[in-house]
Amino acid sequence: MTTFEPEIVAMCCNWCSYAGADLAGVSRIQYPPNVRILRVMCSGRVEVGHIIRALEMGADGVLVTGCHPGDCHYISGNEQAEKAMAATKEILAVLGMEDRLSLEWISAAEGQRFGQMMTDFVERIRALGPNPMKEAKVSRGRPGDVPGRLEDLVDRTGVMYCLECGKCEATCPITRMEIAYSPMLIVEEALRDLPEELEADKGLWNCITCGLCSHRCPSGVDFLEFVRQAREVETSSCDRCAHGGVFHALAGIMANEAVSQPGRLDWVEDGMEVAEKGELLYFTGCLPYFEPVLWDVDVHPAGALGSTVRVMNHAGIVPVVMADERCCGHDLVWSGQSGTAFAELARLNVEAIKATGAKRVVFTCPEGLRTFAKDYPRVLGEDAIDFELLHITQLFAELIEDGRLELPEGTDGTVPLTIQDPCRLGRHMGIVDAPRKVLDSLPGYELREMEHHGLNAHCCGTSSWLNCGTFSKRIQVERMTQAKDAGADLLVTACPKCFSHFNCTLNEPGSDDTPPKPAVEIVDISVLLSKTLGLEGGGDR
Structure with a gap:
């Protein structure tokens, strides 16, 4: 039987731990060859998204190393790294992957310690076994992966009907902030089939897809759909993903059926009544992942999870919540990264919901509601969604009107x-x-x-x-x-x-x-x- 040999990514700070690696090398200190060392200027520059992306790509373990506390060449970079890695561990705990990440302090004089640390970490990951992403059958795409031409999108989305009246510019929130930005100009570049210009001005990526332009367009140009499809067709080096693309990487991970989420329901507190089967299901989306990702800006949106369940319980509803629920895939759809991952997310979620017997599915997140209602039928078929979709405010309004919520x-x-x-x-x-x-x-x-x-x-x-x-x-x-x-x-x-x-x-x-x-x-x-x-x-x- 072949012994599993893990693939390890080590991100080492330039001033201490990378120098420690050099010392280990010149001292001929032996450690397993499974480790790929990446030099970073400071451990504090390693973001949550870097770790999640490495695991999404199949790394079996990620080791981040930096200067000892008090020795950071940038004063507090290692303190920043400690906070970021703690947040990353929270995210990975939901996925059951927290043991695949480690943060260690190694000085330039600790070549022996560096070698021992690498040996210990390789053995630890070998005991865990392969990252389930190694067997990934689906993956996120990249802008430009979908074959097609701009002129084809022009026909499908009605862009040729643009009258150049300028109403889109007058209403666009981005144009209000940057006069050079113009939805109308993006349409013109598409009509003239100028992909180089479209890529150069980054117009496709500045659009926030709010829909004001389409709402007010007198010609019925579906600019939203044009932007969505163009982001898939047009090759782009533009990387605008916030928070290091961590949510997009998480969607890519959750699209693989082999990945479980043992900590998915950790937000459910004592006193909350939830069920595994029933007629009403609460789809929480990516909200359980929000807080650890947003740790550095002190934002706490996850309170909505518990509040929603408590209100439903108060009205006599015990909602179904799913331990195997996955990201809806909305962010992949609108960032040109659908690949094969989006359709798989749609399939897994719909199958899981149907297995609960739910007749109604309630969403806190409007993006999830929109994705189920308009994008899932596009990849699964028009008859795939045979349950009712509601935003949580629609349910609350219904309960208040029926007298089931007495204020x-x-x-x-x-x-x-x-x-x-x-x-x-x-x-x-x-x-x-x-x-x-x-x-x-x-x-x-x-x-x-x-x-x-x-x-x-x-x-x-x-x-x-x-x-x-x-x-x-x-x-x-x-x-x-x-x-x-x-x-x-x-x-x-x-x-x-x-x-x-x-x-x-x-x-x-x-x-x-x-x-x-x-x-x-x-x-x-x-x-x-x-x-x-x-x-x-x-x-x-």
Whole structure:
């Protein structure tokens, strides 16, 4: 029987541990040849996404090494590495892969220790066995992998009907921040079949796919669908994935059936009632992974998970939650990375849902709802989804209307609040009334609409974990300012990504490129309802 030989990636800081590797070499210290050493300037430069991507590509283990505490050449780089690796371990714990990562301190004088550390880590990974991703049968794609031509997309998406009226430019949130950006110009480049120019100006990747242009286009140009398909067809070196592409890599990992998620339901707390089978299923999406990825910006969107279940329990509903649920694949679809992974994610999720007997599936995330409703039928067939799809605000509104959620009596005074309409929920799915029905029913609060709301609402600045730059931050500050101008103290979100993006901007230090931040609090609608009902552990806002 052949002995399993693991493939190890070691990321070593330039100043200490890489020098320790050099010392081990010149001292002829023996250690297994399974290790591929990558030199990085500082262990603090190793991101969560680097680790997840290495495991997605089939590495059996990842070892990060740096200077001893107090010896970092960049003062606190190793402290940053320690925090990042702790967050990465949380993510890997959900996947059952936490033992495949290790962080160690090795100085330039510790050649012997370096060799021993490598030997011990190789033995540890050998005992764990191969990374299940080694047998991956599906994978993410890359922009340009899908065969096709721009002129074919022009025919399929109605781009040729563009009148050059300029309404798309007038309404585009990116054009408001960067006058050189133009959806109309992107259309022109496509009509003239100029892929080089389309790639050079990065227009396809600056688009945040909010849908305002398509919503207001008098010619019915489906610019959203054009952007989605063009990102798959046009080769691009543009890497705009936020957080090191960790969510895209996680989607690639979860697309492989051999990968289990033993920690998927760790968010379920004592006192919450959930089931394995039943008629109503709560699809949580990637929300269990959000907090460890967003550790560095102090954002806590996962409170919505517990709040949602508590509210449903309060109404007498015991929702099904799945231990084998996987990413919906939305971010792959909109970043040109569908490959073979997206169709497999769709198949695995739909089969798992049908196995529970669920007749209704409820989503906290509008992106998941949109993906199931519009993208899964495209790859699985129009009849694949034979269960009802609901956003959580639709369920809440239904429960309130039916009297199954009894809200407390009104209180003295009212807190003014407003609602951020998520692009995927509003313009993509046409759902704008349900969140308002929920908020209008809450005692002690007064709904005040922003100038741009409903189907005309402005975006939160980014989607699909792309384009998290200066433009996005300025759009987010502008939107929060609009909430304050409407007289609101609370900006309520109905999307965990909107919640995360706004709070990220509030928590980050300001810069010369962004205007002053308004004093407005961001709160998830499920958390707000849970707190209003007086349910214990209503979650973080």
